[in-house]
Amino acid sequence: GDSVTQTEGQVALSEEDFLTIHCNYSASGYPTLFWYVQYPGEGPQLLFRASRDKEKGSSRGFEATYDKGTTSFHLRKASVQESDSAVYYCALSENTGYQNFYFGKGTSLTVIP
Amino acid sequence: GGIITQTPKFLIGQEGQKLTLKCQQNFNHDTMYWYRQDSGKGLRLIYYSITENDLQKGDLSEGYDASREKKSSFSLTVTSAQKNEMAVFLCASSMAISNERLFFGHGTKLSVL
Numbered sequence: 001g002d003s004v005t006q007t008e009g010q011v012a013l014s015e016e017d018f019l020t021i022h023c024n025y026s027a028s029g030y031p032t033l034f035w036y037v038q039y040p041g042e043g044p045q046l047l048f049r050a051s052r053d054k055e056k057g058s059s060r061g062f063e064a065t066y067d068k069g070t071t072s073f074h075l076r077k078a079s080v081q082e083s084d085s086a087v088y089y090c091a092l093s094e095n096t097g098y099q100n101f102y103f104g105k106g107t108s109l110t111v112i113p
Numbered sequence: 114g115g116i117i118t119q120t121p122k123f124l125i126g127q128e129g130q131k132l133t134l135k136c137q138q139n140f141n142h143d144t145m146y147w148y149r150q151d152s153g154k155g156l157r158l159i160y161y162s163i164t165e166n167d168l169q170k171g172d173l174s175e176g177y178d179a180s181r182e183k184k185s186s187f188s189l190t191v192t193s194a195q196k197n198e199m200a201v202f203l204c205a206s207s208m209a210i211s212n213e214r215l216f217f218g219h220g221t222k223l224s225v226l
Contacts, residue, residue, distance in 0.1 A: 044156075
């Protein structure tokens with residue numbers, strides 16, 4: 001079945017550090033890939049998505065590129081800020097007559113000022 | 114813009130008790146979802162509904178019932194609360210179109226004494 005794997009469970013960085021959160025997926029078809037961000041006390045919200053091979057999604061300085069060859073959608077940011085501290089979820093959806101979503105286990109990012 | 118409202122925000126129950134969580138959305142979305150969020154386990158699908166009066170089981174449906182009596186509302190019942198259980202339940206909705214994202218509520222935090 002479909003699945004999403006996030007390698008890092010927790011990441012701690014200093015402000016202005018470079019961020020990479022790894023996301024690999026397994027899907028039978030051609031899924032849409034998402035990154036969601038969740039701040040304390042809130043539900044996850046969409047950061048961005050990508051639907052085609054080599055498409056880059058980006059928002060608020062974060063970016064990821066859909067790579068069908070390596071089945072990856074790694075999240076990167078060049079210079080993190082304390083306000084980026086949150087939980088990040090990689091997800092995929094396949095259109096099987098309705099929207100069926102699969103989420104990774106989430107990565108908790110803490111940015112130390 | 115729309116909003117998803119989950120009630121209550123916090124729910125404290127006793128072991129063996131039947132507990133109901135409610136969700137309302139004003140996006141006019143067809144599809145609604147209930148996810149359970151546990152630390153380190155990500156988001157796991159309990160139930161979803163693709164239209165009024167439709168119910169579909171997710172991977173984690175055992176121990177839960179759901180009800181979709183109106184397009185705008187979707188409720189989840191914990192049939193028998195487990196002692197020391199603690200989790201956040203997230204309601205979400207989406208349009209029934211491929212590549213569309215999920216919109217989430219802020220969650221209901223359940224604690225069982």
